[in-house]
Amino acid sequence: MGIIQKYGELLPITKKTPRITLEEGSTPLVYLDCISKLLDIELWGKLEGSNPTGSFKDRGMVMAVAKAIEEGAKAFICASTGNTSASAAAYAAAAQVPCYVVLPAGKVALGKLSQTLMYGATVIAVKGNFDRAFEMSREAAEKTGYTVVNSVNPYRLWGQRSGAWEVCDVLGKAPDWHAIPVGNAGNISAYWAGYKQYKEIGKIVELPQMMGFQAAGASPLVTGELCPNPETIATAIRIGSPVNAKFAKEAVAQSNGQFNAVTDEEILSAQKLLASKGGIFAEPASCAPLAGLVKLKKEGRLPKGITVVMVLTGNGLKDLATAMSQVGEPITIEDNMKDLLEVMSS
Numbered sequence: 001m002g003i004i005q006k007y008g009e010l011l012p013i014t015k016k017t018p019r020i021t022l023e024e025g026s027t028p029l030v031y032l033d034c035i036s037k038l039l040d041i042e043l044w045g046k047l048e049g050s051n052p053t054g055s056f057k058d059r060g061m062v063m064a065v066a067k068a069i070e071e072g073a074k075a076f077i078c079a080s081t082g083n084t085s086a087s088a089a090a091y092a093a094a095a096q097v098p099c100y101v102v103l104p105a106g107k108v109a110l111g112k113l114s115q116t117l118m119y120g121a122t123v124i125a126v127k128g129n130f131d132r133a134f135e136m137s138r139e140a141a142e143k144t145g146y147t148v149v150n151s152v153n154p155y156r157l158w159g160q161r162s163g164a165w166e167v168c169d170v171l172g173k174a175p176d177w178h179a180i181p182v183g184n185a186g187n188i189s190a191y192w193a194g195y196k197q198y199k200e201i202g203k204i205v206e207l208p209q210m211m212g213f214q215a216a217g218a219s220p221l222v223t224g225e226l227c228p229n230p231e232t233i234a235t236a237i238r239i240g241s242p243v244n245a246k247f248a249k250e251a252v253a254q255s256n257g258q259f260n261a262v263t264d265e266e267i268l269s270a271q272k273l274l275a276s277k278g279g280i281f282a283e284p285a286s287c288a289p290l291a292g293l294v295k296l297k298k299e300g301r302l303p304k305g306i307t308v309v310m311v312l313t314g315n316g317l318k319d320l321a322t323a324m325s326q327v328g329e330p331i332t333i334e335d336n337m338k339d340l341l342e343v344m345s346s
């Protein structure tokens with residue numbers, strides 16, 4: 001059951017909203033036993049890489065696309081660091097509406113680019129960063145009348161609230177900390193709105209503290225200043241001017257949370273930790289929260305025994321080049337048993 005079917009009562013839909021779905025949402029919430037012990041907390045990972053296009057973007061996109069069709073959209077347009085475009089292209093294909101995607105040239109992981117092209121979107125790579133691609137796509141939308149499906153589209157954030165509802169439905173409460181990577185800051189804003197809405201209707205009693213994690217080279221919410229040349233290996237959060245900065249700051253302030261930055265090195269080592277001690281392969285941006293928890297633990301700033309949910313925003317298979325650069329090559333041998341047994345005993 002997709003999120004419009006599952007949570008329709010909580011979403012701004014009407015009888016006329018088409019009930020489209022690629023069966024997004026209902027992703028696993030996995031208890032990470034080994035890493036919990038290492039960090040002395042109760043750590044859960046929300047596996048958003050299990051969504052139809054491999055990232056959480058599908059939760060918001062299904063709503064944005066359904067509402068746009070309800071309102072008679074002719075075509076969709078978005079700027080993207082990769083996952084938004086994959087998601088927009090997939091839902092546009094399912095609904096058979098044209099989709100235009102503007103990307104920062106050379107800065108999108110190959111998995112995401114190939115998905116987007118495969119779904120049949122028109123892909124335009126701009127020689128500039130995401131922030132510039134976004135400005136241009138907004139201007140193009142004004143000129144053409146096409147619907148922008150970036151996270152400035154309010155329906156995107158509505159759909160993404162469903163992640164918070166699922167967490168509470170499984171845990172029976174909100175976690176103490178909600179840890180999440182922050183790029184354009186839509187998802188942290190959406191989760192906070194989702195938790196608050198669940199509290200208002202009596203589904204939960206306590207709200208979580210919202211802990212946002214940015215890459216050190218793209219951390220305007222940590223430094224308090226826009227970042228004109230964002231740089232990080234975690235391309236999904238390579239954003240210098242977050243579109244939803246205002247809501248994200250409110251979420252952190254109201255929840256008594258924090259923004260923290262982590263280096264690319266810390267992100268890559270968290271990616272390896274998550275895979276080798278948790279069995280979960282998530283893309284680099286998704287590992288910023290775990291990198292942050294490890295860092296806070298080292299600094300003595302991670303309270304013992306708290307329940308933490310981290311959102312593993314995208315699937316590791318999307319960015320294989322980065323992964324391969326970390327793990328090295330397999331051990332190659334001649335086709336004889338002796339060599340195989342020798343490797344296995346070393």
Ligand SMILES: *Cc1c(COP(=O)(O)O)cnc(C)c1O
Binds near residue numbers: 151
């Ligand atoms: C989009 C994205 C983010 C950042 O989410 P925002 O809502 O832009 O803050 C993080 N991780 C992945 C994998 C993403 O695709």
